[in-house]
Structure formats: structure tokens, C-alpha cells
Amino acid sequence: xxxxxxxxxxxxxxxxxxxxxxxxxxxxxxxxxxxxxxxxxxxxxxxxxxxxxxxxxxxxxxxxxxxxxxxxxxxxxxxxxxxxxxxxxxxxxxxxxxxxxxxxxxxxxxxxxxxxxxxxxxxxxxxxxxxxxxxxxxxxxxxxxxxxxxxxxxxxxxxxxxxxxxxxxxxxxxxxxxxxxxxxxxxxxxxxxxxxxxxxxxxxxxxxxxxxxxxxxxxxxxxxxxxxxxxxxxxxxxxxxxxxxxxxxxxxxxxxxxxxxxxxxxxxxxxxxxxxxxxxxxxxxxxxxxxxxxxxxxxxxxxxxxxxxxxxxxxxxxxxxxxxxxxxxxxxxxxxxxxxxxxxxxxxxxxxxxxxxxxxxxxxxxxxxxxxxxxxxxxxxxxxxxxxxxxxxxxxxxxxxxxxxxxxxxxxxxxxxxxxxxxxxxxxxxxxxxxxxxxxxxxxxxxxxxxxxxxxx
Amino acid sequence: xxxxxxxxxxxxxxxxxxxxxxxxxxxxxxxxxxxxxxxxxxxxxxxxxxxxxxxxxxxxxxxxxxxxxxxxxxxxxxxxxxxxxxxxxxxxxxxxxxxxxxxxxxxxxxxxxxxxxxxxxxxxxxxxxxxxxxxxxxxxxxxxxxxxxxxxxxxxxxxxxxxxxxxxxxxxxxxxxxxxxxxxxxxxxxxxxxxxxxxxxxxxxxxxxxxxxxxxxxxxxxxxxxxxxxxxxxxxxxxxxxxxxxxxxxxxxxxxxxxxxxxxxxxxxxxxxxxxxxxxxxxxxxxxxxxxxxxxxxxxxxxxxxxxxxxxxxxxxxxxxxxxxxxxxxxxxxxxxxxxxxxxxxxxxxxxxxxxxxxxxxxxxxxxxxxxxxxxxxxxxxxxxxxxxxxxxxxxxxxxxxxxxxxxxxxxxxxxxxxxxxxxxxxxxxxxxxxxxxxxxxxxxxxxxxxxxxxxxxxxxxxxxxxxxxxxxxxxxxxxxxxxxxxxxxxxxxxxxxxxxxxxxxxxxxxxxxxxxxxx
Numbered sequence: 001x002x003x004x005x006x007x008x009x010x011x012x013x014x015x016x017x018x019x020x021x022x023x024x025x026x027x028x029x030x031x032x033x034x035x036x037x038x039x040x041x042x043x044x045x046x047x048x049x050x051x052x053x054x055x056x057x058x059x060x061x062x063x064x065x066x067x068x069x070x071x072x073x074x075x076x077x078x079x080x081x082x083x084x085x086x087x088x089x090x091x092x093x094x095x096x097x098x099x100x101x102x103x104x105x106x107x108x109x110x111x112x113x114x115x116x117x118x119x120x121x122x123x124x125x126x127x128x129x130x131x132x133x134x135x136x137x138x139x140x141x142x143x144x145x146x147x148x149x150x151x152x153x154x155x156x157x158x159x160x161x162x163x164x165x166x167x168x169x170x171x172x173x174x175x176x177x178x179x180x181x182x183x184x185x186x187x188x189x190x191x192x193x194x195x196x197x198x199x200x201x202x203x204x205x206x207x208x209x210x211x212x213x214x215x216x217x218x219x220x221x222x223x224x225x226x227x228x229x230x231x232x233x234x235x236x237x238x239x240x241x242x243x244x245x246x247x248x249x250x251x252x253x254x255x256x257x258x259x260x261x262x263x264x265x266x267x268x269x270x271x272x273x274x275x276x277x278x279x280x281x282x283x284x285x286x287x288x289x290x291x292x293x294x295x296x297x298x299x300x301x302x303x304x305x306x307x308x309x310x311x312x313x314x315x316x317x318x319x320x321x322x323x324x325x326x327x328x329x330x331x332x333x334x335x336x337x338x339x340x341x342x343x344x345x346x347x348x349x350x351x352x353x354x355x356x357x358x359x360x361x362x363x364x365x366x367x368x369x370x371x372x373x374x375x376x377x378x379x380x381x382x383x384x385x386x387x388x389x390x391x392x393x394x395x396x397x398x399x400x401x402x403x404x405x406x407x408x409x410x411x412x413x414x415x416x417x418x419x420x421x422x423x424x425x426x427x428x429x430x431x432x433x434x435x436x437x438x439x440x441x442x443x444x445x446x447x448x449x450x451x452x453x454x455x456x457x
Numbered sequence: 458x459x460x461x462x463x464x465x466x467x468x469x470x471x472x473x474x475x476x477x478x479x480x481x482x483x484x485x486x487x488x489x490x491x492x493x494x495x496x497x498x499x500x501x502x503x504x505x506x507x508x509x510x511x512x513x514x515x516x517x518x519x520x521x522x523x524x525x526x527x528x529x530x531x532x533x534x535x536x537x538x539x540x541x542x543x544x545x546x547x548x549x550x551x552x553x554x555x556x557x558x559x560x561x562x563x564x565x566x567x568x569x570x571x572x573x574x575x576x577x578x579x580x581x582x583x584x585x586x587x588x589x590x591x592x593x594x595x596x597x598x599x600x601x602x603x604x605x606x607x608x609x610x611x612x613x614x615x616x617x618x619x620x621x622x623x624x625x626x627x628x629x630x631x632x633x634x635x636x637x638x639x640x641x642x643x644x645x646x647x648x649x650x651x652x653x654x655x656x657x658x659x660x661x662x663x664x665x666x667x668x669x670x671x672x673x674x675x676x677x678x679x680x681x682x683x684x685x686x687x688x689x690x691x692x693x694x695x696x697x698x699x700x701x702x703x704x705x706x707x708x709x710x711x712x713x714x715x716x717x718x719x720x721x722x723x724x725x726x727x728x729x730x731x732x733x734x735x736x737x738x739x740x741x742x743x744x745x746x747x748x749x750x751x752x753x754x755x756x757x758x759x760x761x762x763x764x765x766x767x768x769x770x771x772x773x774x775x776x777x778x779x780x781x782x783x784x785x786x787x788x789x790x791x792x793x794x795x796x797x798x799x800x801x802x803x804x805x806x807x808x809x810x811x812x813x814x815x816x817x818x819x820x821x822x823x824x825x826x827x828x829x830x831x832x833x834x835x836x837x838x839x840x841x842x843x844x845x846x847x848x849x850x851x852x853x854x855x856x857x858x859x860x861x862x863x864x865x866x867x868x869x870x871x872x873x874x875x876x877x878x879x880x881x882x883x884x885x886x887x888x889x890x891x892x893x894x895x896x897x898x899x900x901x902x903x904x905x906x907x908x909x910x911x912x913x914x915x916x917x918x919x920x921x922x923x924x925x926x927x928x929x930x931x932x933x934x935x936x937x938x939x940x941x942x943x944x945x946x947x948x949x950x951x952x953x954x955x956x957x958x959x960x961x962x963x964x965x966x967x968x969x970x971x972x973x974x975x976x977x
Contacts, residue, residue: 118651154642192638
């Protein structure tokens with residue numbers, strides 16, 4: 001039964017990847033670079049004569065690549081083999097790891113690190129040439145002991161570094177079902193580790209298994225390194241999560257993207273929504289680890305624009321994105337800009353409002369509201385939390401009607417759902433779902449993920 | 458069965474066993490101590506090697522963290538760019554002449570980025586207290602040494618230790634706040650992993666603990682119990698201030714157990730062997746004693762059987778000799794020989810019986826009032842023919858007429874043995890002095906001769922039973938060697954004693970019998 005389920009997932013995944021790849025090759029992409037950059041303002045037309053706040057969105061979209069030429073990957077699979085993993089979980093983890101390696105090509109590099117109280121580099125970084133011997137070793141993984149998560153991820157990253165190559169996508173895939181309890185173990189510690197690995201170009205994708213893992217820690221580690229985070233309640237769904245992450249890694253078109261937003265005088269960068277950025281004076285800098293084909297990553301900057309004269313157009317931002325082209329190699333630069341025009345007609349401002357940008361902004365604001373609600377629930381203020389969830393539901397649903405967005409509708413519905421279970425035993429699972437959803441939203445990958453959402457049924 | 462002998466036998470068994478046991482115990486303990494010491498030394502060496510590795514890690518981190526500072530420009534963008542490009546650096550600080558940061562631009566707070574503000578919050582204490590500045594500047598060294606130098610500075614903030622790598626160049630002083638987690642990750646990456654399924658570090662485990670005693674990292678396949686103590690704990694290298702390295706392992710005493718078992722089984726084998734020997738000797742000894750006892754019984758019975766006919770022989774010979782219708786002189790002489798020899802024989806039998814009785818602890822005194830002088834006279838009378846035959850002149854002065862409570866037969870036996878000795882061994886002195894008197898509550902009988910005396914060396918041993926002085930004195934003289942021994946034993950049985958006193962011209966034996974025993 002489980003076997004057939006895994007096979008189905010792997011099959012679905014393979015087909016979807018194949019489809020994506022054929023679709024990619026049939027189009028005629030813009031061959032000027034591996035990414036396309038678009039800069040938009042939520043309000044490209046603003047009322048004159050008053051200081052106003054709006055959102056600036058920079059969207060970086062990976063263009064399609066020749067599927068035969070896709071960039072080789074360098075993956076470290078880090079598996080929790082602590083005592084709590086024993087039984088079905090470790091069994092499924094082994095299968096998922098094997099199914100994941102099965103998708104790799106011979107020139108890809110894989111390593112497997114397991115950890116409990118100690119760390120074991122089970123398979124040091126190696127090319128995927130002799131699969132059977134790798135599978136043999138993975139099948140030998142036994143469970144028992146504590147959870148040295150920090151050291152496990154560290155050693156996984158260390159294996160990646162042996163073959164680190166700017167033209168290879170480097171990724172740690174972490175699976176854990178528990179709390180870290182050996183070595184640095186706080187969510188802050190792991191987030192900082194994620195940040196430093198992310199800065200190096202290593203993403204950490206985390207798969208939280210069951211209901212006992214620390215979702216703040218796992219999501220933080222993923223967020224700070226720009227990896228994905230999956231909440232997998234049932235071990236039999238593990239293979240899917242792994243396959244999704246591997247599909248992503250395989251489809252990367254660019255990495256080490258450095259976005260520089262320069263605002264002219266009169267446009268003040270206020271804050272970055274849902275993502276950390278260096279804001280120094282008029283310059284904002286953001287790093288993106290990878291851009292995947294057919295996917296868009298975006299950053300959303302709140303800006304304050306000084307009062308202008310009606311009829312005048314001023315530049316709002318000049319954006320430069322430098323990135324490594326994984327298709328053809330070498331660093332490339334893409335440029336984009338946005339401007340704002342001032343008017344006296346309120347209706348003109350409204351009619352020119354940029355829908356997509358507003359939807360993105362609303363989503364990120366809804367996520368911030370959600371975080372506040374979750375924090376209230378964490379403090380035991382259940383009624384306040386319920387109110388906050390309901391307010392966020394209203395906010396999301398109102399805006400979904402306003403901008404005709406099904407995404408916001410879905411998000412709003414989940415907020416209502418959270419409000420209903422906030423004082424029930426289901427909250428434990430609900431919290432993990434909320435955190436996972438927040439991360440998916442803030443990771444700001446805006447393309448139909450064909451294989452995501454196993455846990456949404 | 459003689460209890461003393463049993464005790465001695467037990468002693469012979471127990472003492473060597475105790476010594477052997479103690480030696481074995483000590484050897485095992487010493488072996489254990491030596492093994493543990495050696496083990497601890499090896500563990501310390503391993504930890505020292507780990508510390509050397511950590512030194513290398515920190516040297517590398519310092520090098521990587523300060524790389525590129527030589528060519529770093531002094532404008533804000535260059536400096537920020539340098540920080541951004543470094544994985545290790547959380548924040549670059551360039552110190553101004555006032556020993557406070559000139560970069561980041563604290564003088565112009567609006568220019569500070571969020572990460573710069575965060576770093577300044579973490580390091581505020583260092584700048585305000587001047588701790589780092591005094592580390593860098595106040596080294597009290599020569600200008601040349603100060604011109605280019607580098608080092609570490611540590612402090613604590615929130616959840617643990619933080620590091621600054623500082624460097625002095627000719628023109629500029631840099632302090633780099635390091636990313637704490639990155640440093641931890643680098644440390645862990647440079648330390649070995651646990652090779653499960655191999656024979657690497659199967660029985661040991663090394664732990665790195667931070668200042669709060671939390672485990673930062675550990676490797677090794679050994680799983681110590683919770684709360685168990687490490688074999689060795691050493692402080693970790695600087696700048697891991699107040700961190701420790703611990704070495705856990707299966708106790709080496711476990712390895713020594715085999716030798717302890719071997720030694721213990723050897724000890725048990727020894728106990729069994731020695732005990733078996735002791736039991737064997739004990740049984741042999743008791744059989745000998747039993748057999749000796751049987752022989753003594755036999756001799757006693759024979760002696761008793763001899764006593765009655767001998768008494769009859771003596772009695773009838775004396776009757777014949779006392780008969781006034783005396784036969785001829787020749788017959789009288791023959792009768793004298795019979796009487797004399799039968800007396801000698803009955804003395805011998807008496808002595809044998811006394812000895813046998815003494816061995817069976819059944820010699821009893823039959824006390825009655827008796828005058829010592831009478832006893833002495835009786836003895837001298839009975840010896841007269843023999844003394845005369847040896848031309849021994851008897852000088853007697855008897856002053857103990859008062860009766861005392863004593864066994865007259867035993868007294869007679871004592872004095873008889875002494876006089877007999879004079880007749881046998883000191884006949885060539887031709888003198889026998891006998892003196893009795895009452896002194897200070899006891900009766901004293903001195904028997905003195907002018908023979909060749911007893912050599913000083915032998916004087917102590919003449920009272921031992923069956924001892925015969927082995928020199929010209931005893932040559933050609935038959936004797937049993939029990940006479941003096943019995944005499945003294947009987948004297949002591951009376952509460953008195955028998956002494957040997959050498960005189961210039963021969964030997965003197967002095968017998969003392971306490972007077973007051975008459976009233977006892």
C-alpha cells in the first residue's frame with residue numbers, strides 16, 4: 001500500500017517535471033538572460049500634494065532552459081535518526097531519500113548525513129554513479145538517541161562545500177521530527193545558521209515530520225536560507241516533499257542573485273515586507289539564492305513618496321539584478337525601473353492601481369497579521385488570538401473581493417479555520433500548517449507549483 | 458589433640474594466604490591504577506590533539522575573517538561591501554583614534570543599517586567599557602610588536618560566547634565581530650564525525666561543552682550514561698573561554714577484570730592447596746600422637762606389671778639379708794647386689810611411670826607430713842652399698858627435721874635421682890655432700906659432688922627430657938636422660954624447684970620445697 005503510494009508520487013513528480021521541461025523547450029524564451037526582471041509600483045499614479053506610502057515590487061522570473069542542459073545539482077540529504085524516528089518514520093525517510101536520489105543524474109552530487117546525539121557522514125559527497133551502493137547504505141540507517149540538528153546541518157553543508165561550484169545548485173534537505181536538543185538548539189541559532197548558509201549560496205529545505213517538531217526552528221532555518229519548508233504529518237507523504245524540493249533544485253536557472261534598488265531623492269525606502277534586506281539610506285539590497293524556471297521570486301518594498309506636483313512624473317526606483325546564469329555560465333546583469341506620476345484625480349489613482357502588486361502586498365501584510373495572531377496564541381491569549389485570526393480573515397477576504405484574488409480568498413479561509421481550532425487539540429497541527437503557509441507566502445515564489453500542497457487535502 | 462598445634466597449623470595456612478591475598482589485591486589495584494593512569498594519559502593526549510585542531514580552526518577563522526583588509530578602501534561602501542561579502546563577519550569595526558568605532562558611522566545614526574545597529578547593541582558594552590581597546594592598545598609591548606598584531610577578544614551576549622577577531626595594521630585598527638553560529642558551525646565541521654559501523658572510536662566519546670555546560674558537539678560511538686563522569690576533562694583552547702573538552706569511555710577497570718579473575722582463581726587454588734596440605738599434616742600428626750600415646754600406655758602397663766614382681770624380689774632379698782642366721786659372706790654380698798640392682802630397677806620403673814603419668818597429666822601427689830631428713834637418710838641408706846663400691850665418701854649435714862606436707866615417695870624419687878647421678882657421673886670426685894636446712898619458709902636440699910661438672914653450654918638443657926650431655930662425661934655410662942627432668946617436674950609439682958649451681962670443684966643441685974605447703 002505504502003509502496004504503491006510512493007510510486008504514484010514519484011510517477012506524478014517525474015511526469016510533471018518532464019512536462020515542465022517539454023513545455024519549456026517548446027516556448028521561445030527571451031534569450032537575453034536566464035531571468036526577467038519587472039519592477040512595478042502599486043500606485044504608479046498618485047495624488048499630488050501629499051506625502052504617501054505605497055509598495056514597490058521587484059519580480060525576478062526564471063526563464064525556461066534547455067532541459068538537457070539543466071545545471072547539475074549538489075545536494076546533501078540530512079536525516080534525523082533520533083529515537084523518535086524509529087519505526088515507520090525512519091523506514092519512510094529511507095525510502096524518500098532513495099526516491100530522491102533516484103531523480104538525480106550521474107553528474108549530480110549527493111551526500112547523506114544522519115544525526116542523532118552524534119553526526120554520521122553516511123555518504124560523503126559523491127557523484128551519483130553507483131546508485132545501488134548508495135541505496136544499500138541508506139537502507140542500513142538505524143534510529144536511536146537525541147537530536148543534534150545544528151551539527152547535522154553543519155556537516156551536511158560541509159559536504160556540499162567539497163564540490164561547491166557557482167554553476168551548481170547547492171542545497172541541504174533536512175528531515176526532522178523533533179526538537180533540536182544537542183548543540184545550539186534555539187530557533188534563533190538555527191535561523192542564524194540558515195542565514196550564513198544562505199549567504200554562501202546554500203539553501204536549506206526543511207521537512208518537518210509528524211506533530212512534534214519545532215516549526216519555528218524548521219521554518220526559520222528554511223526561510224533564512226531561502227529554502228522551502230514542508231510540514232508532513234504522515235510519513236508516507238515524505239517522498240513527495242523530497243521530490244518537490246529536488247524538482248525545484250533541478251529547475252534552477254540562476255543563482256546568487258543580488259538585487260539593488262536605488263531610490264532617488266523624494267522616495268524613501270521604509271521597510272521590506274516578509275524578507276530581510278539591507279536598507280542603507282536610499283539603497284536597498286537583497287540577495288536571492290536561486291531562481292527557478294517558470295517561477296517568480298519577488299521582493300516587496302514599502303516606500304514613502306514625497307508630495308509631488310500634478311502632472312509631473314518622477315523616477316521611483318532603479319533596479320539592478322546581477323546573477324549567475326546557470327544555463328550559459330558567468331555573471332549577468334538585468335535592469336529595470338519604475339516611475340510615479342502625480343495627479344489631482346483620485347479616481348485616476350484608483351483606476352491605475354496595480355492589482356498584482358497590491359495582492360502581493362496584502363498577502364505579506366496578512367502573513368504579518370497571522371504571525372501576531374500565532375504569537376498571541378503562544379502566549380495563551382486565546383480569545384485575543386481568535387479575534388486576530390478573524391480580523392485577518394476579514395482583511396484577506398475583503399481584499400480578495402477587491403482585487404478578485406483566489407489566493408487571498410484561500411488565505412482568508414485558512415485564517416477562519418485557524419480561528420475555529422485555536423482552542424482545540426487540532427491547534428498543534430494547525431500551527432504547523434500556518435507556519436508552513438506563511439513561509440510559502442513570504443518565500444514569494446509566485447508560480448503554480450504543480451506538485452505542492454500534499455498536506456492541504 | 459594438642460590445641461596449640463592446631464592453632465599453629467591454622468596460622469601456617471592463614472598467614473601465607475593473607476599475605477598472598479593482600480599481594481594479589483595490591484597487584485590488581487596497582488594494575489588497575491596504572492591502567493587507569495595510562496588510559497587517562499592517552500585520553501589527555503587525545504584531547505590535547507583536539508585542542509591543537511581547534512587552535513588550527515581558530516587560526517584559519519582569524520585568517521579568513523581578516524582576509525582582504527589590507528586592500529580595503531576607507532569609504533563606507535567599500536567597508537560595507539567587505540562585511541557583506543564575508544560569511545564569517547557579522548560586522549566590521551574600524552577603530553578611530555578615540556578607540557571607539559569610526560566605522561560603522563555611529564556619529565550619524567540615520568546612516569546605520571539594521572544589522573549595524575544590532576551589532577552595535579551587542580557590542581555596546583565593549584566600546585563603553587574600553588575592554589577591547591585595552592586588549593588591543595595597552596599591550597605594554599614595543600612599538601614594533603604593536604605595529605602589526607592580531608588576536609581574539611571574547612565576551613558574552615544573550616545565549617552565549619561571542620568573538621571578535623582584531624587586527625592592527627600599520628595605519629588602521631580593525632575589529633571584526635564574527636557570526637556566532639557560523640563560528641560554531643566551522644568548529645563542528647573541523648571536528649570529526651561519528652563513523653557508525655566502523656571500529657573508529659567504538660568505546661569512547663569526546664564532548665565539547667560550552668561555558669554553561671551544554672553539549673555543543675560530540676563524536677564517538679560510546680554512549681555514556683546520563684550523569685556519568687568523564688575520564689578526563691580539560692579546558693578547551695582559547696578563545697573558547699570556559700569551554701571544556703571531555704573524554705568519556707568504558708572504564709579501563711573493565712579491561713583489568715580479566716587479570717583480576719585470573720589472580721583471584723590463582724589465589725583460590727593456593728588456598729585449596731595449602732588447606733589440603735594443612736589437613737594432611739594435621740591428620741598425620743594426630744595419628745603419630747595417637748600411636749605415641751599407645752606406646753606410652755604400653756610402656757606404662759609393662760612397667761606396672763614389672764613393679765609387683767620386682768617389689769617381691771626386693772622384699773624377699775631384704776628379708777633374707779636381715780635374717781640374723783646369716784649365711785656366709787659370699788651369699789650376703791650376692792644378696793646386697795640383688796637388693797641394690799632391684800632398687801635401681803624400681804627407681805627406673807618409678808621414673809618411667811612418672812614420665813608416662815606426666816604425659817597423661819595424671820601424676821598426683823599423695824601428701825602427708827614427712828621430715829625431709831628422714832627421706833634423705835632412707836635414700837642414702839639405700840645407696841650405701843653402691844656408693845661404697847664406688848669409694849664415694851658421703852658428707853652429710855641434715856638440719857630439716859621439721860615435717861612438711863609432701864609426697865615422701867616423690868621426694869625420695871627426686872633425691873634418689875640426684876644421688877644416682879652423682880654415683881653414675883661424678884664417682885671420680887669420690888665425694889658426695891648432702892645438706893638439708895630450713896630457710897625462709899622452704900626446705901632446701903643440696904647435693905654436691907666433685908666430679909668434672911657440667912659444661913656451661915649444656916647447663917641449660919640438662920633438665921630437658923631425654924637430653925643427655927653428649928661429652929666424655931656420659932661416655933660409657935648407661936642412662937635414660939629422664940632423671941633430672943622428672944626430678945625438677947616433681948619439685949615443681951610440690952610448688953618448689955630444682956636448680957643447678959656450678960661450683961669450682963664440681964656440680965651442685967639445689968632442691969627447694971616450700972615449707973608453707975605443709976599447712977596448705
